[in-house]
Amino acid sequence: xxxxxxxxxxxxxxxxxxxxxxxLPAALYMLAFFGYPIVKNLxxxxxxxxxSTFFNGRAPFIGLDNYAATLTDPIFLRAxxxxxxxxxxxLAGQFVLGLALALYFRRRFxxxxxxxxxxxxxxxxxxxxxxxxWRWILEQDNGALNRFLEGLGLISxxxxxxxxxxxxxxxxxxxxxxxxxxxxxxLLHSGLQAIPEEVYEAGALDGATGARSxxxxxxxxxxxxxxxxxxxxVIYTIKVLDLIIxxxxxxPANATQTLATRSYEMSFVEFDFGQGAALSNVLIAxxxxxxxxxxxxNARAAKNG
Amino acid sequence: MMTSTTxxxxxxxxGRRALGLTALAVPALMALGGCxxxxxxxxxALRVVDYYNTPADDVAxxxxxxxxxxxxxxTFARERVxxxxxxxKVLQMGSSRTMPDLLMLDNPDVQQVAASGALAPxxxxxxxxxxxxxxxxxxxxxxxxxxxxxxxxxxxxxxxDVAALEDAGVAPxxxxxxxxxxxxxxxxxxxYGLAFSATASYEGTWxxxxxxWSNGGDETELDGEGVLGASRLWGDLVGEGSASRSVVNxxxxxAMDQFKAGNAAMVVNGPWNIAGLREDVPExxxxxxxxxxxxxxxxxxxxxxxxxxxxPVTGDEQRQADAAAxxxxxxxxxxxxxxxxxxxxxxxxxxxxxQFAAExxxxxTFVDQVSTARSRTAQLGPDWPRTAKAIxxxxxxxxxxxxxxxxxxxxAARTVD
Numbered sequence: 003x004x005x006x007x008x009x010x011x012x013x014x015x016x017x018x019x020x021x022x023x024x025x026l027p028a029a030l031y032m033l034a035f036f037g038y039p040i041v042k043n044l045x046x047x048x049x050x051x052x053x054s055t056f057f058n059g060r061a062p063f064i065g066l067d068n069y070a071a072t073l074t075d076p077i078f079l080r081a082x083x084x085x086x087x088x089x090x091x092x093l094a095g096q097f098v099l100g101l102a103l104a105l106y107f108r109r110r111f112x113x114x115x116x117x118x119x120x121x122x123x124x125x126x127x128x129x130x131x132x133x134x135x136w137r138w139i140l141e142q143d144n145g146a147l148n149r150f151l152e153g154l155g156l157i158s159x160x161x162x163x164x165x166x167x168x169x170x171x172x173x174x175x176x177x178x179x180x181x182x183x184x185x186x187x188x189l190l191h192s193g194l195q196a197i198p199e200e201v202y203e204a205g206a207l208d209g210a211t212g213a214r215s216x217x218x219x220x221x222x223x224x225x226x227x228x229x230x231x232x233x234x235x236v237i238y239t240i241k242v243l244d245l246i247i248x249x250x251x252x253x254p255a256n257a258t259q260t261l262a263t264r265s266y267e268m269s270f271v272e273f274d275f276g277q278g279a280a281l282s283n284v285l286i287a288x289x290x291x292x293x294x295x296x297x298x299x300n301a302r303a304a305k306n307g
Numbered sequence: 308m309m310t311s312t313t314x315x316x317x318x319x320x321x322g323r324r325a326l327g328l329t330a331l332a333v334p335a336l337m338a339l340g341g342c343x344x345x346x347x348x349x350x351x352a353l354r355v356v357d358y359y360n361t362p363a364d365d366v367a368x369x370x371x372x373x374x375x376x377x378x379x380x381x382t383f384a385r386e387r388v389x390x391x392x393x394x395x396k397v398l399q400m401g402s403s404r405t406m407p408d409l410l411m412l413d414n415p416d417v418q419q420v421a422a423s424g425a426l427a428p429x430x431x432x433x434x435x436x437x438x439x440x441x442x443x444x445x446x447x448x449x450x451x452x453x454x455x456x457x458x459x460x461x462x463x464x465x466x467x468d469v470a471a472l473e474d475a476g477v478a479p480x481x482x483x484x485x486x487x488x489x490x491x492x493x494x495x496x497x498x499y500g501l502a503f504s505a506t507a508s509y510e511g512t513w514x515x516x517x518x519x520w521s522n523g524g525d526e527t528e529l530d531g532e533g534v535l536g537a538s539r540l541w542g543d544l545v546g547e548g549s550a551s552r553s554v555v556n557x558x559x560x561x562a563m564d565q566f567k568a569g570n571a572a573m574v575v576n577g578p579w580n581i582a583g584l585r586e587d588v589p590e591x592x593x594x595x596x597x598x599x600x601x602x603x604x605x606x607x608x609x610x611x612x613x614x615x616x617x618x619p620v621t622g623d624e625q626r627q628a629d630a631a632a633x634x635x636x637x638x639x640x641x642x643x644x645x646x647x648x649x650x651x652x653x654x655x656x657x658x659x660x661x662q663f664a665a666e667x668x669x670x671x672t673f674v675d676q677v678s679t680a681r682s683r684t685a686q687l688g689p690d691w692p693r694t695a696k697a698i699x700x701x702x703x704x705x706x707x708x709x710x711x712x713x714x715x716x717x718x719a720a721r722t723v724d
Contacts, residue, residue, distance in 0.1 A: 150334030253507025
């Protein structure tokens with residue numbers, strides 16, 4: 003082995019070390035703030051982990067008992083259904099309105115910049131504040147929304163937005179749509195900006211204007227952005243907690259109970275942290291499934307692009 | 308915490324800057340962990356954790372602790388936690404072995420914490436509650452042992468708008484029939500007769516308890532006739548339009564706001580509102596009666612609220628004894644009277660309460676209500692949270708879905724089995 007070779011091997015090793023050093027902070031961060039909580043949550047879900055565990059450290063393993071209790075919980079199916087409806091309804095509303103607004107703001111007009119930044123307002127408010135204000139707006143007897151609708155003559159009797167198990171979930175979805183519009187507008191708008199003007203000019207020559215240019219040019223070219231928006235939307239919406247807690251606390255009579263609120267309730271109201279962890283793992287598994295779809299779609303888009 | 312930091316220091320071989328940071332960090336960590344004077348065995352300020360953040364509460368509690376500490380030559384340092392974060396903070400302190408020397412807990416949480424062995428029995432320190440109103444004494448009991456004491460307590464009663472009742476020609480209701488009639492008579496297109504809270508949280512259960520208990524209902528028998536009758540009353544009040552269906556989404560504060568705004572002529576609420584009523588609606592003439600009972604001559608039984616002071620087991624006998632001495636002084640009848648005065652609460656000591664009622668006619672109704680009140684956790688202990696949830700959920704079904712109380716509470720009884 004020549005000195006030259008040893009030198010090269012040494013420098014290669016140093017190279018590797020340097021590369022690892024660059025990765026290390028991120029890896030440590032991931033381990034500490036993502037890996038540890040997830041593993042801890044997983045372990046907790048197999049333990050009888052309750053109030054006293056925090057003081058005496060005793061948390062006996064009980065196998066799948068927590069999962070069995072969680073899945074046979076009388077509220078589980080309802081919470082699962084509500085989670086599905088909440089996610090689907092929120093996403094559909096946010097996306098359609100967000101896309102419409104993004105298309106609207108594609109045109110430049112006086113004050114369009116100001117208006118577009120005003121649209122971000124829901125994002126700037128703390129969620130608990132928004133929830134409190136919406137609770138007033140949706141109030142049955144003196145709320146602004148019912149007064150407004152009555153004034154327009156659209157309804158004769160006040161709608162019990164948050165006070166009926168028929169409408170509470172709808173009301174919560176409406177508020178979440180309002181909350182999610184900025185996110186959709188911002189991403190879709192920047193996606194629209196990225197479509198070159200020439201495409202539309204060329205399309206116009208071939209007779210694609212108005213609705214046709216939207217269907218055959220805008221939508222296909224926007225597809226990568228759309229899939230990102232929708233998938234991130236699912237992952238984000240499925241775990242919404244503070245909004246529902248602030249608006250209805252999961253009520254009335256569990257009408258707005260979702261997997262997230264139920265899991266919170268099990269852990270921090272009933273102090274059964276093991277069951278709460280089991281249910282939140284169910285939620286994580288669902289979100290994970292969508293994340294995998296997202297990553298796959300992303301990888302495919304990157305390959306094609 | 309302290310040892311691990313000092314052990315690690317030589318291994319680091321820190322540069323000058325890191326050393327400076329460590330020098331800053333070590334005392335900070337020690338203060339955070341409450342290790343300050345622990346090594347000294349008894350020296351240093353006693354660590355007190357509570358959730359009194361409003362100025363009036365803060366000053367009253369500080370004054371009473373100060374009076375006790377000055378007499379004993381002790382010092383203390385208070386840590387104020389936001390109310391809704393106290394339980395999380397207690398769990399965190401419990402798992403990191405950094406419990407304070409004196410800990411305030413909301414009374415329904417005491418049994419949970421005591422059951423986990425984190426609290427010291429108070430008898431060994433000569434603290435007793437023999438002179439207390441019996442139900443107040445119960446607040447800090449777990450399985451027959453005293454773990455905490457409430458210097459002052461509160462409860463709920465019925466506030467009413469004097470002018471509105473006069474205009475409608477009704478007397479303050481004392482029975483359920485009178486309550487229904489008065490609420491109906493007081494209801495106008497702009498105003499409901501009655502407001503209360505049936506929200507999806509413990510507050511919704513807390514407001515239901517006076518009706519349930521006064522009717523002979525019991526938390527150990529959710530499908531019993533006493534419970535069903537009370538739920539039926541609530542359902543009727545909302546069904547007849549004398550109370551808004553929004554009660555299912557009103558917390559107690561919201562119900563009070565409806566009363567202040569003139570949207571409700573009567574409201575079920577507690578004495579902590581009195582200062583706010585005087586300040587926000589000085590022109591409103593209001594009065595308070597005990598919660599109406601099902602039949603004339605019955606006893607109105609309301610739940611007790613208020614905070615209980617405990618001595619956590621920290622392992623340092625001397626500090627625990629010092630904290631107990633501080634607590635004993637803090638609980639003196641004079642201090643109870645002073646705190647009751649400043650915080651619109653009722654002294655736990657029976658004699659002090661009587662004296663307080665004589666001096667504060669505004670609060671005398673609440674003193675009466677406390678004398679017959681019950682502790683929420685006396686029977687179920689750590690099982691109370693689950694039952695409380697079952698109760699508010701069942702009531703919400705009755706109020707929003709017109710479910711028959713028998714069906715709603717039958718299911719509630721099954722969920723807590």
